Amino acid sequence: MKTLHEMLRDLIKRGGTELHLRSNAAPMIRTGSDLVPLDYARFDRGDIEHLLTTSFPSSVVSASQRGEPIAHSWYHRGVGRFSMTCIRDQFGAPAVFVRRVHDWSDESATFLPERTDTAEPGLYLIGGRSGSGRTTVLAACVERHVRDNSGSVLVVNDDSFPYSGSERVTLVTPKIGREILTTTGRVFGSYDVVAFDDSYGPASLEVMLTLCRRGLVVFATCFGQDGTDALRNIVDEFPELERSRIREQLSRSLRWVLTLVSIPRLKREPAFIYEVLGGTPEVRDMLKVGRYDNIEKIVARDD
Numbered sequence: 001m002k003t004l005h006e007m008l009r010d011l012i013k014r015g016g017t018e019l020h021l022r023s024n025a026a027p028m029i030r031t032g033s034d035l036v037p038l039d040y041a042r043f044d045r046g047d048i049e050h051l052l053t054t055s056f057p058s059s060v061v062s063a064s065q066r067g068e069p070i071a072h073s074w075y076h077r078g079v080g081r082f083s084m085t086c087i088r089d090q091f092g093a094p095a096v097f098v099r100r101v102h103d104w105s106d107e108s109a110t111f112l113p114e115r116t117d118t119a120e121p122g123l124y125l126i127g128g129r130s131g132s133g134r135t136t137v138l139a140a141c142v143e144r145h146v147r148d149n150s151g152s153v154l155v156v157n158d159d160s161f162p163y164s165g166s167e168r169v170t171l172v173t174p175k176i177g178r179e180i181l182t183t184t185g186r187v188f189g190s191y192d193v194v195a196f197d198d199s200y201g202p203a204s205l206e207v208m209l210t211l212c213r214r215g216l217v218v219f220a221t222c223f224g225q226d227g228t229d230a231l232r233n234i235v236d237e238f239p240e241l242e243r244s245r246i247r248e249q250l251s252r253s254l255r256w257v258l259t260l261v262s263i264p265r266l267k268r269e270p271a272f273i274y275e276v277l278g279g280t281p282e283v284r285d286m287l288k289v290g291r292y293d294n295i296e297k298i299v300a301r302d303d
Contacts, residue, residue, distance in 0.1 A: 001047050002040050004055040008079045019098040021048055045093045118145050121215045123253040127222050127230030128260035134221040135197055141219055151192030195219040202237050212253035227257035227277030228295045251288040254279035
């Protein structure tokens with residue numbers, strides 16, 4: 001029986017977008033509007049159950065075995081990013097549908113827009129809504145920074161981070177990252193860059209700002225429809241009495257906010273374009289006093 005890794009490799013090689021697995025049928029891939037069977041042996045119910053058990057987290061498998069419809073996204077190392085849904089028929093037989101979400105290659109850093117240099121110490125934010133590709137852009141930033149600069153990088157993320165690998169990059173889970181960053185002194189002297197992927201609240205943001213003040217490059221993904229919205233959401237994580245202090249510290253550390261802005265398309269998934277909000281003196285002054293409306297005017301003027 002073919003492994004999931006082998007089937008995903010074939011999916012990419014043939015230019016497909018979806019992989020369909022059903023009981024008593026050969027795997028099929030979607031290319032354009034056509035479903036094409038692969039030249040594999042038929043999968044029976046046991047084969048698909050085995051694939052689920054050996055390829056996905058236990059929490060996902062347990063939910064599927066309880067008959068719950070499941071959706072799961074992950075980065076398959078060396079292949080790309082995918083999302084998977086699993087449903088069961090009235091007899092409990094599973095059907096698995098895998099959709100290709102993002103490509104990844106060592107050249108992905110080349111798609112980063114201009115005005116996103118990361119050589120200067122400070123905070124670099126990557127905003128967007130869920131599913132917009134923030135993690136992929138974060139990985140591209142790490143890839144380019146390693147390519148263009150010296151030093152070691154600590155990435156706080158789960159095991160789905162789409163990075164091709166470098167001896168100068170250390171990947172840790174959020175739990176281990178919190179342990180490392182509890183005493184920020186453990187980071188200084190060991191790493192020059194720290195990247196956070198959706199793993200922070202107020203406490204972690206305080207650590208980020210401390211790392212910036214100590215001269216490190218800090219990347220972080222965050223939720224936001226645009227750069228102004230991303231900044232507002234970060235500040236609003238804190239109690240109202242602390243927001244003035246956070247805005248002042250954030251204004252001193254901010255280098256840029258790169259946001260993936262959604263563009264609706266009729267009968268198709270939305271497209272995403274980049275908006276780059278630079279940490280200029282004018283933007284920092286407006287952020288310091290909480291004049292988000294003025295920041296929006298700056299973005300509109302510069303566009």
